[in-house]
Amino acid sequence: MADIERGGEVIKGTLDLLVLKVLQLGAMHGWGITELIEQRSENLLSVNQGSLYPALYRLVRQGLIRSAWKTTANNRRARFYELTAAGRDALREERAQWERLSRGVNLVLRTTGD
Amino acid sequence: MSRSWIKRVVARARVRLERDAPERDMDEEMRFHLEMATRRNMERGMAPDDARQKALAAFGGVTQHRETALEAVPGHWFDELRLDLKYALRTLRRNPGFATSVVLTLALGIGATTAIFSVVNGVLLRPLPIRDPDRLTFVGWDFGKGGPSSLSPYKIDYLRRQSRSFAGLTTYKNAEHNLGGPNGRGVLGLRIAPDFFEVVGASPVLGRGFTEEEEKPGGPAVVVLSDALWRNELGADRGVIGQQIRLDDSTYTVVGVTSPAFHVPGNSLDEVAFLVPLRLEIDVREKGHNYVAIARLDSTRTRTQVLADLESVSRAFVAEHPEIAANGTAEHYRLAAFDELYIGPQLRRTLFVLLGAVTCVLLIAAANAANLLLARAATREREITVRAALGAKRSRIVRQLLSEGMVLSAVSGIVGVVLGTWGVRVMLALSPTQLPRADEIGLDHRVLAFSAGLVLLTGLVFGLTAAIPAGRLRLSAVLGERARGASASQRSRDVLVMSETAFAIVLLAGAGLLLSSFARLRGVDPGFTAANVTAVRFGRMPEGYDNAEAIWRFERQLIDRLAEVPGVQSVAGLPNFPLERGWNMTVARSGVAESGDGDVEYRSITPGYFETLRIPMLQGRTFTAADTRRAPHVAIINASLAKRFFPDGDALGNALDMGRYKNQWFSEEDKSPVEIVGIAADVREIGLDRKPKRTVYVPAAQALNAMSARPPLLVIRAAPGTALRVAVVNAVRSVDPRVGAPQLQPMPAIVGASIAEQRFQTLLLTLFAGTALALTAIGIFGVVSYGVQQRVREIGVRVALGASSGQVLRLIVGRSLRFAVGGAVIGVVGALGLTRFLSSILYDVKATDPLAFSFAVTTLLGVAFVASYLPARRATRIDPVRALRLE
Secondary structure (H helix, E strand, O other): OOOHHHOEEOOOOHHHHHHHHHHHOOOEEHHHHHHHHHHHOOOOEEOOHHHHHHHHHHHHHHOOEEEEEEEOOOOOEEEEEEEOHHHHHHHHHHHHHHHHHHHHHHHHHHHHHO | OHHHHHHHHHHHHHHHHHOOOHHHHHHHHHHHHHHHHHHHHHHOOOOHHHHHHHHHHHHOOHHHHHHHHHHHOOOHHHHHHHHHHHHHHHHHHHOHHHHHHHHHHHHHHHHHHHHHHHHHHHHHHOOOOOOOHHHEEEEEEEOOOOOOEOEOHHHHHHHHHHOOOEEEEEEEEEEEEEEOOOOOEEEEEEEEOOOHHHHHOOOOOEEOOOOHHHHOOOOOOEEEEOHHHHHHHHOOOHHHOOOEEEEOOEEEEEEEEOOOOOOOOOHHHOOOOEEEEOOOOOOOOOOOOOEEEEEEEOOOOOHHHHHHHHHHHHHHHHHHOOOOOOOHHHOEEEEEOHHHHHOHHHHHHHHHHHHHHHHHHHHHHHHHHHHHHHHHHHHOHHHHHHHHHOOOOHHHHHHHHHHHHHHHHHHHHHHHHHHHHHHHHHHHHHOOOOOOOHHHOOOOHHHHHHHHHHHHHHHHHHHHHHHHHHHOOOHHHOOOOOOOOOOHHHHHHHHHHHHHHHHHHHHHHHHHHHHHHHHHHHHOOOOOOOOOEEEEEOOOOOOOOOOHHHHHHHHHHHHHHHHOOOOEEEEEEOOOOOOOOOEEEEEEEOOOHHHOEEEEEEEEEOOOHHHHHOOOEEEEOOOOOOOOOOOOOEEEEEHHHHHHHOOOOOOOOOEEEEOEEOOEEOOHHHHOOEEEEEEEOOOOOOOOOOOOOOEEEEEHHHOOOHHHOOOOEEEEEEOOOOOHHHHHHHHHHHHOOOOOOOEEEEHHHHHHHHOHHHHHHHHHHHHHHHHHHHHHHHHHHHHHHHHHHHOHHHHHHHHHOOOOHHHHHHHHHHHHHHHHHHHHHHHHHHHHHHHHHHHHHOOOOOOOOHHHHHHHHHHHHHHHHHHHHHHHHHHHOOOHHHHHHOO
16 A cells, blocks of 8 residues: 555554654554654655554554553544553664664665765 | 563563453544544545545555454454354354254253263273272182182282282271161271271371271270261261260270271272271181272382282192182182272173263264254355355355354353253162262263363364355355255265264164163063062061071061961072072082082072972972971072083982082081982073073071071062061061061062163163164254255256156155165164174174164164155145246
């Protein structure tokens, strides 16, 4: 379900990182997570719902996030996800790892570009 | 790092605890997502319908997401299973008639199987509640005729002295006393050897066992009480130690109480109330093999070593004591497993036969249930095919049908176990013989595990039978062609009919064999006439009747009084009733010591005996009042003994030595030979299914010894309608008012009781066979009815094209009978292989008796014919016009 018009699909494995990052900003429901990722990436990234919810349940299972049913600003019931302490640790680790990886990738791309 | 690891584990654990109904949450969550997306699209100016369409499109297949997402939830397979089960339950609730008939069919099968299995479990499989039961064994003496008997004191002593195989060898003997005094309740107890507690491994929990001093003759009278007696009669008073209780006329000091789990190996003594010390007197001349020996095997020796040791001890014994071992080297010591001595190979065999039979019934029941499920699966073809077309995976559909099967069989299992526990009680109540270890029959983990296994197996078997053809369904099935003739499920149904028939044949053949064996057994001429004979039994005799003389005086006076009662034709005293346990005696032709025969039935009787039981005299005379103690000692022998000792027919006038073997007399009094004055016809004294034994009769007046010091037994022949009970009670009172009223029993009842066990086996197996036959009939009826219903159109066409109703009948019945005959052939082959397990419990019938087999085949095919004819007749009434319009 890639949305080519609006940009690339989220790279496999980075979705967890993005979800954790978005949730660091505050508790959020699934739809909000999609929206936030798309907004913050200036529509470069889109999230496939088919992988978002499995990812959310996986993270819940791993104990990195937890969920609770709450009421939205529009008075609708929705399941909100928030980071756990373990999730914060994991976010730090994965972020560091991602930065190392992307710096490495960028360095390689730059040198060979000349 | 490690801290975050711990946090993760804790968080994960919490998730597992909090998780509930994930699939419902998920649905709601996705609905929310879709709504939000739709709203955003509308904000961007789309029409509501478009907005929703776009959102849906972006979201993709809801079901698919849901399933993928579900798989990410821990234990998703469990939730799927729960869904399957929930769905299965819902479908079944919507078809209560179908569900009830399946559950009832299966529950009956599972119930009956559970009942029989719990008997097998309690009697044969359950470990005995004693320490290290594997090393504990009975030691018996084999007289060279098979089954081991108990031991004589001398044989126990000899084994103790000579064998090195045992860590301990102990013995006990039954004892019976009246609790609280001579008029108290009769209770059963044991006289136990010094080391009994140690060898069996069950010391008293309160107080102690016996000391050496207490084992000696003349030692203090002490008793250990059973837990049950202590609890029920003494209010579990812990101060009971040191108190006195009375058993008959003696006072005993209580020194201990057994543990609640105390259990004497071997059933006959399950209700042991007390234990007193056994004072074993070792005397080589003491012939009674009345002592049960229990040995604990030395743990350092292998079984082979033990057996070799026992064999050499036996050989030494026979060589040393030829006067005791009449059958020479054929006699030997023998180890006997507890169940061998107390349960016996016969009962073991019977129980396994019954278990096999009831399993056949269960299989037939399962086949019928599968049949119902199949028929319903076929009516659901449309639903299933639609589901398949909508993308449900085939495995999912098969799993769905399997779940239904499992749910059905689980419910049946629960109902069945309830029925089974109830059935066991009914069966034990109906059982003529007290089953060994009957108190241990009941539900335990083993029975429950067995039933659970049955449930799983039947569920799987019949679920799969239904699911496999459903899994093969193709879309084409819904696209019109209703009259596809033989569908995949039709083939499964035919197979079911065949297997049902086969199982039913096996059961019918078995039941036929038992029935014909039982009929023959009942038809056996016992050699005496039981009709109009009443057996009279006295219980404990009052004080003063502790010797043969006193009892004989009482008996003779009573017989004289009874003979005067109007209606009484003759009366006789006897040592035991025919077909009940008797006595053995060593007998030889006088002066011919080598002719000694140690296996002769011995009957000391009063003169009216042969007349009362109408046993024909072949030669010579019966006993008369003139055969008194002082008169020359005489004997009557039966035809078998006469043939053995005097093949030339010169028995009359010859003499016998009684109680003598080779050069050894067992008793001084018996030294004078007895003269043979008559020959009586053979009687089946020891069982209708056993050949008459060689027997010697002596006048009771001439045989007053320790053997006859027991409560008297009488047989009375009286005209029908004689008020015997009143007459007997009055006669007893006039002879000695202290003697309690005896028990009266018609002689035919004793004859009936002697074959009650066979009657019960026959009844059970016939019941199973009948059930199997009924289930098979129902099964065939169902299959044929369903087949007719499915082929209405085809039959309509045939009728329209001129087929006669006879042809239609032949078409339908023929098909069903073809499979029934196929099943019958398989069944007969199977039965030929299986009925040989019955041969040891059959009397005068071969396990391959052609009559029983043809009975089984004809009955079954007859039933199969009727069961398919009835629905087939409906087919002949099909109106072709309506049938063709049906589509």
